[in-house]
Amino acid sequence: MKQGIAALALGLAGISLAACGETAEAPAVEETGIPGMSVTNARMVLAPVEGNPAAVYFDLSYEGERGLTIRKADVAAAESAVMHQFGEYDFKVQMMEALPIALTQGTTVEFKPGDLHVMAMGVSPDLKPGDTTNVTLTVSGGGTYTFPAEVRAAGEDR
Structure with a gap:
């Protein structure tokens, strides 16, 4: 409720400034991505x-001030994706989530x-090396x- 009132007040303030012949500044665009993260x-x-x-x-670096946890990954050209890691289970090295x-x-x-x-599952067959x-x-x-x-073929350098 308070957010609705605040939004209404901001909207009215913009209208009143425009009515006086002054221009209101455009609202700041929210930063995309995560500050301090690079790949x-x-x-x-x-x-x-x-x-x-x-x-x-990929290689990921994080220099942000706030501690974070990566909890999932998505790949645009795939139906689903899962972060995997190799580990030992039952005395065998296996791939697991x-x-x-x-x-x-x-x-x-x-x-x-x-x-x-x-791991990207259900990858679009339209995706080709070089894409x-x-x-x-x-x-x-x-x-x-x-x-x-960058998309690479199976035999290319991983």
Whole structure:
């Protein structure tokens, strides 16, 4: 209720300024992404067999002041995506869903082959090597960070 009243007051203030011949400043655009987060070396490696999952790798750095947790990843050209990590279970190394990834100021995280990565399932068959697709990370609290990933063929450098 209070937000509605505040919005109405701001709207009326803008109208009254315009009526006096003055122009009101445009509202500030909310920053996209997550302050202090950056991603480099982003690439999506397609599966050798069409229809199988692709893997997304990248290097993430975080210099923000607030501690965050990456809780999920989405890939624009895929039906679904899951953060995976290799770990030992029942005396075997296996791929499993990754736990949320904690970030504090100065944290760097490598999403790389044989370790932490994003698996993209149901990848569009229209996506070809040389294309680019967007990857979105969602953190605790709902903030998101979106970055482009270069699409590579299965045999290319991962």
